[in-house]
Amino acid sequence: MQSKIKFLMAGTLSMSCLMLGAANAADKPEVIPGWHNAVPDGKDTPLHDPMILYASGGVDGKMAIIGIPSFKTYRHVDCGVDTHEISFGGSNKGNKNGTPDGKYVYLNDKGANTICEFDLQTGYLARVIALPFPFGVHHIAISTDGKTLFGTGEYSGKMSKTDIKSGKTEVIDWGPAPSAPDYIDASRDGKYVFAGNYYHSTVGVFSTSPFKLIKEIPVGKNPHGTDVIPESTLVLVSDKLSATMTIIDTEKLAVKKVLPTCAGPLHSVMDVYNKDGGSYRAGIDSPNGLTSKYAYESCFVADANVKVDLKKLEVVDEIPTHYRTGHISISPDNSYVMALNKFSTGLFSPTGVIFPVNFEMWDAREKSPTYGKTLRIMPVDGEPHNAKGLMAYLIKDWTKGQAEQGGLIDKRTEVLDPLHRSLSRRYFIPKETTPPGVKVVDGVKEIHMKAFSYGYIPRQVRVNKGDKVRLFATNIDKAAGITKNPDVTMGLTIYGPYGARSNMDLPRGVTAVHEFTADIAGEYEIFCTHFCGPLHLEMRAAFFVDDPKKGPSNLAVGDYDKAQHLPGLLEEGQLTVAERVKGL
Amino acid sequence: MKNAKLKIGLIAITSLGMMWGSASASAAPEKRCTAGGQKVECPTITEAEAKAASDRFTKEAESMGTGEGGSTYGIAPFDYLTGVGKRTAASDAGAKAGTYKGDSGYALKANAGQVKTELWDRVKAPSSDGVTDKSVYDQWTNNWSPKFGETLVAGADANQGKSYYYSYCIACHGWLMHGDGPSASELNPRPRTLTRGDYMQKKTNLELFAIIKGGGEAAALSSSMPNWGNVLQDQDIWNIVAFIRAMQDVPPPKSVTEYLNPKSTFKPIKGDVDALNAAQNKDFQEMQELIESEMTGRAPGSELVGGGYVKGGNRINAADVTLKVKK
Numbered sequence: 001m002q003s004k005i006k007f008l009m010a011g012t013l014s015m016s017c018l019m020l021g022a023a024n025a026a027d028k029p030e031v032i033p034g035w036h037n038a039v040p041d042g043k044d045t046p047l048h049d050p051m052i053l054y055a056s057g058g059v060d061g062k063m064a065i066i067g068i069p070s071f072k073t074y075r076h077v078d079c080g081v082d083t084h085e086i087s088f089g090g091s092n093k094g095n096k097n098g099t100p101d102g103k104y105v106y107l108n109d110k111g112a113n114t115i116c117e118f119d120l121q122t123g124y125l126a127r128v129i130a131l132p133f134p135f136g137v138h139h140i141a142i143s144t145d146g147k148t149l150f151g152t153g154e155y156s157g158k159m160s161k162t163d164i165k166s167g168k169t170e171v172i173d174w175g176p177a178p179s180a181p182d183y184i185d186a187s188r189d190g191k192y193v194f195a196g197n198y199y200h201s202t203v204g205v206f207s208t209s210p211f212k213l214i215k216e217i218p219v220g221k222n223p224h225g226t227d228v229i230p231e232s233t234l235v236l237v238s239d240k241l242s243a244t245m246t247i248i249d250t251e252k253l254a255v256k257k258v259l260p261t262c263a264g265p266l267h268s269v270m271d272v273y274n275k276d277g278g279s280y281r282a283g284i285d286s287p288n289g290l291t292s293k294y295a296y297e298s299c300f301v302a303d304a305n306v307k308v309d310l311k312k313l314e315v316v317d318e319i320p321t322h323y324r325t326g327h328i329s330i331s332p333d334n335s336y337v338m339a340l341n342k343f344s345t346g347l348f349s350p351t352g353v354i355f356p357v358n359f360e361m362w363d364a365r366e367k368s369p370t371y372g373k374t375l376r377i378m379p380v381d382g383e384p385h386n387a388k389g390l391m392a393y394l395i396k397d398w399t400k401g402q403a404e405q406g407g408l409i410d411k412r413t414e415v416l417d418p419l420h421r422s423l424s425r426r427y428f429i430p431k432e433t434t435p436p437g438v439k440v441v442d443g444v445k446e447i448h449m450k451a452f453s454y455g456y457i458p459r460q461v462r463v464n465k466g467d468k469v470r471l472f473a474t475n476i477d478k479a480a481g482i483t484k485n486p487d488v489t490m491g492l493t494i495y496g497p498y499g500a501r502s503n504m505d506l507p508r509g510v511t512a513v514h515e516f517t518a519d520i521a522g523e524y525e526i527f528c529t530h531f532c533g534p535l536h537l538e539m540r541a542a543f544f545v546d547d548p549k550k551g552p553s554n555l556a557v558g559d560y561d562k563a564q565h566l567p568g569l570l571e572e573g574q575l576t577v578a579e580r581v582k583g584l
Numbered sequence: 585m586k587n588a589k590l591k592i593g594l595i596a597i598t599s600l601g602m603m604w605g606s607a608s609a610s611a612a613p614e615k616r617c618t619a620g621g622q623k624v625e626c627p628t629i630t631e632a633e634a635k636a637a638s639d640r641f642t643k644e645a646e647s648m649g650t651g652e653g654g655s656t657y658g659i660a661p662f663d664y665l666t667g668v669g670k671r672t673a674a675s676d677a678g679a680k681a682g683t684y685k686g687d688s689g690y691a692l693k694a695n696a697g698q699v700k701t702e703l704w705d706r707v708k709a710p711s712s713d714g715v716t717d718k719s720v721y722d723q724w725t726n727n728w729s730p731k732f733g734e735t736l737v738a739g740a741d742a743n744q745g746k747s748y749y750y751s752y753c754i755a756c757h758g759w760l761m762h763g764d765g766p767s768a769s770e771l772n773p774r775p776r777t778l779t780r781g782d783y784m785q786k787k788t789n790l791e792l793f794a795i796i797k798g799g800g801e802a803a804a805l806s807s808s809m810p811n812w813g814n815v816l817q818d819q820d821i822w823n824i825v826a827f828i829r830a831m832q833d834v835p836p837p838k839s840v841t842e843y844l845n846p847k848s849t850f851k852p853i854k855g856d857v858d859a860l861n862a863a864q865n866k867d868f869q870e871m872q873e874l875i876e877s878e879m880t881g882r883a884p885g886s887e888l889v890g891g892g893y894v895k896g897g898n899r900i901n902a903a904d905v906t907l908k909v910k911k
Contacts, residue, residue, distance in 0.1 A: 134883075157881060157888050175887025177879070178814045199815065200894045216894050221747065241751060435772060437807060450808075452767045453755050459799065459810040460880060477755070478641040478766030486642070523880060535751055538815055542880035555883030 051331050053338065053389045054105055055359070056083040059491060059503065059529045060382030063107050063118060068331050068338075068389055071361060071376040077118060077125060081111025081499040082529050084385040085139040088120075089164075091146050093188050093287035095230050095272035097332050098142065100282055102394035106149060106164075108140045111499035111529070112566070115140060115149060115162065121396050121408050125416040129167045131160060133560035136495050136525055138182045139386075143208065144190035150206075152181035152195050154537075155495055155525035156555055159195065159204075161211045170211055174204055182537060183225050183267070187250055188232035194248070196223040196237060198537060203237055203246075205253055215253060219246040222538070225267035225297075229310060230280075230290040236308075238265035238297060240534055245297060247313060257313050264301030264534045267327050267386075270294065270310065271334035271364070279333045283394060296337050296364070298325035300534050305339055305362070319372050321360055322347060324485070326531050329387045330364070336375065337364045340384055342531040343485045348379050353507040355487045357383055357531075383491075383530050424501035424516035431474055432511045444468045444515075449541070450476045451490040451506050453533050456526060456541035465521045465547045465559075471514045475506040477532070491529030494543045497563045498524055505530070521547035522558025616773070617805065619786040627783045628763050628774035637764035730846045734910040736829040737789060737822065737852075739859030739902030745823030748816060753824070756808075761831050771808045781833040781849045789856045790867060792825045798875035814880045818891035819902060822859035852909075859902035 049067030052074075057064055061081045065074045085108050090101035104126070107116045113135055117127040129149075131137055136155025143150065151160040153171070157179030162169040174181055178199040186193045186208070193206040202216040203226055220239020223246070227236045234256065235248040243263050249256040272280045275289035294316075295308040305325060307317040321339040329338040339360040348356055356379035363370045396408060403409045434448045436457040445467045450457045451474065463469055475490040490506040493499055501516040528539040544553045551557060617626040629637070729750070732742040749757075758765040761778035768775050778784065794802045797818070799811030812821070832850040837843035852858075857865040876882060882889050895901065 155881075156883075173883075173887040176890030176892050177882045177888045178817070178892045179881070179888065199817070199892055202894050218894060222751075241747060435807075450770065452770075454752065455810050455815075457771075457808050457810055459814075460878070476767050476770035478638050478769075525880070538752075540815075541810075542814075544880075555881065555888060556885060 055387035057382035262299035740826035745827035
């Protein structure tokens with residue numbers, strides 16, 4: 001009976017490409033009425049997905065766990081303020097999904113300047129690695145040996161190398177200013193780290209040991225996605241403002257080809273095959289000799305994903321998406337591409353003054369009758385950034401209350417809530433017309449800021465340490481340059497110690513107000529947390545908290561040691577505070 | 585006298601819906617701008633014009649979902665901001681007025697009869713244009729925008745500056761630099777109309793550079809103009825200055841040909857600094873020092889200082905700009 005039902009699932013769900021428990025071809029299908037195709041085989045859920053997608057939630061500060069291909073959201077796990085890049089523990093071999101060992105998943109928090117470590121098996125936040133200040137981590141990438149996380153310091157023009165075990169972090173400068181390292185990837189042979197710099201319009205090549213800049217390779221204007229292919233021979237760079245993909249040869253460390261792709265390219269993912277040509281299965285297949293056939297690049301402005309043949313290095317297909325794809329993800333079995341769309345204009349019921357964004361899954365199997373078609377589209381929480389998938393067999397089955405078995409929880413296991421969530425008073429008022437600037441009202445520094453695409457007015461705000469701050473922020477956008485979507489929401493977050501206090505949503509037509517005390521000196525970048533358009537990343541300003549005793553703050557002057565200690569720490573071991581080592 | 589003529593000319597041309605209106609209609613505006621040491625009226629659009637411009641953007645955005653412009657995706661059939669997909673006028677040979685045939689300019693040239701309606705198609709340059717790897721840089725903004733064979737600022741390339749203008753400046757200063765971008769109505773004072781020769785001819789390159797790099801406050805002007813020095817490299821700023829110079833007194837175009845070949849009235853100001861000689865100019869150096877000392881992301885004593893210039897790619901050094909200076 002059980003196998004009959006399994007067969008039915010495999011046969012009737014057109015997307016069930018990789019069901020666990022092979023179907024017995026001799027069994028005849030049996031029709032079960034209704035939606036509830038139960039699998040009564042000892043598991044107590046109505047549906048098991050063969051793959052699981054881990055998605056950063058962006059402004060909601062969480063990680064979403066989503067089934068593929070059901071596109072059902074299983075859980076949301078808290079991390080902090082504004083999460084960005086998912087990176088599985090294990091190894092970076094393979095495609096963007098890497099080779100997860102099933103132990104941990106790392107997620108960087110751009111708002112709090114931390115890296116959250118989740119235990120994949122318990123599904124809980126296990127540790128928070130606090131990064132040094134000033135830094136402003138944009139993305140992270142795991143090393144080939146799985147021992148190190150590399151990070152980009154978008155808000156300080158720096159790069160980091162964090163030892164995962166100890167949490168100790170080495171920081172180096174990447175000048176000259178203005179410098180904004182953003183997307184990062186590490187070569188699969190462990191030699192190099194590649195990172196785009198959207199102010200330099202280059203890709204920086206860093207040796208992993210010693211950790212230093214080797215050279216800068218000029219690419220198109222304002223590059224974003226910097227992605228190494230599974231063979232580790234090429235780096236695909238999405239030249240945001242040049243409508244091209246710059247392909248870098250990792251041996252020569254030089255540009256191999258510049259490929260016109262689409263308007264507003266942002267990120268790329270690739271499929272991955274084992275050395276026998278089958279889909280690569282992490283933990284089962286050897287991670288050596290992996291190959292890839294196609295890369296898929298997201299095109300924000302063109303509302304499309306383009307497919308690039310990695311042998312011929314040419315665009316072979318273009319798939320429309322709905323709408324404004326930012327990050328892009330591929331299922332671990334190469335079957336589906338997930339367009340992580342930034343706008344859902346008109347697709348879903350309104351949810352208030354902020355509309356949902358969506359994930360769209362399209363069929364990437366060339367022989368499928370639905371190739372290139374959208375199979376699922378769902379509104380998602382927050383404003384997600386990257387998402388990566390793993391095969392569901394990497395997560396232990398503990399659903400029958402046997403979590404103590406198999407060493408899952410057999411000793412004291414720390415479970416963290418994001419302790420550094422700190423207080424600010426926040427409210428909306430009707431859209432104000434006060435000119436931008438700072439004024440003092442009843443001893444409170446009132447900061448009036450306007451957000452537009454792409455920037456803030458004023459771009460620099462100075463307050464004194466200890467000041468009570470009342471921050472008014474108004475979205476004055478009508479058309480967020482080039483995108484023209486009518487539902488553009490802006491965000492405003494001051495990274496680091498002020499991250500949780502200022503994680504503002506700025507829908508059109510209102511003014512958001514946050515009140516907090518500026519008690520830690522330093523220069524902290526202000527950034528936009530809602531992907532408002534192609535130059536969303538470049539939408540920045542700076543918040544200076546000056547200590548009268550030390551003089552004006554800058555990247556060298558400030559209470560940076562204090563900034564990295566997150567409030568709410570209960571006892572040692574729950575939080576790893578990385579030390580500032582050098583380059584500062 | 586020259587200005588009055590210009591205004592009349594501009595009022596007459598409203599076919600593209602670029603609101604200019606008559607500055608003379610408003611009652612005695614306050615002289616709160618400085619040009620050549622004199623207090624002058626700031627060349628900006630009026631309250632009503634700003635509101636009208638803003639309403640047009642809203643209207644376009646609202647109708648976007650229904651695909652009125654003819655895109656099969658129902659999105660961005662015509663981009664008001666970049667001009668991508670702009671309808672051609674009936675006067676353009678080969679294009680039928682009111683259709684999208686030939687809108688990109690490419691269908692007419694290379695693939696007669698082939699209709700390209702998607703944004704993605706439009707930004708792809710056809711191979712018949714002899715596209716090489718280098719020239720595909722910037723095609724997003726280059727394909728459907730003015731082209732410049734000469735420069736008015738030595739060592740600066742308006743073609744490069746244009747793409748940054750379209751990315752960063754357009755939201756306030758508008759597609760044709762008339763100070764009527766979608767956010768203009770929210771700003772007080774309004775964004776400057778950058779094409780007005782009577783005003784801009786009196787502004788030196790040094791002043792323009794300082795205002796873009798250091799913001800309005802660097803020249804005692806509006807704080808609504810942000811400082812872009814921690815976003816743009818110095819050479820990018822010079823390229824934008826060249827683009828602004830190249831658009832002086834350029835009216836809203838009546839045809840694609842006119843749009844692609846703007847004619848500037850700017851005459852280089854004697855003794856002014858330009859991208860080529862900036863490194864030797866004392867005033868320029870002083871200004872740089874002053875502005876950079878206030879700038880974010882620059883840690884004293886570290887590598888994090890300077891103009892962000894990295895050689896290679898699409899960013900070329902002032903000395904390597906091959907465009908001839910217009911005499």
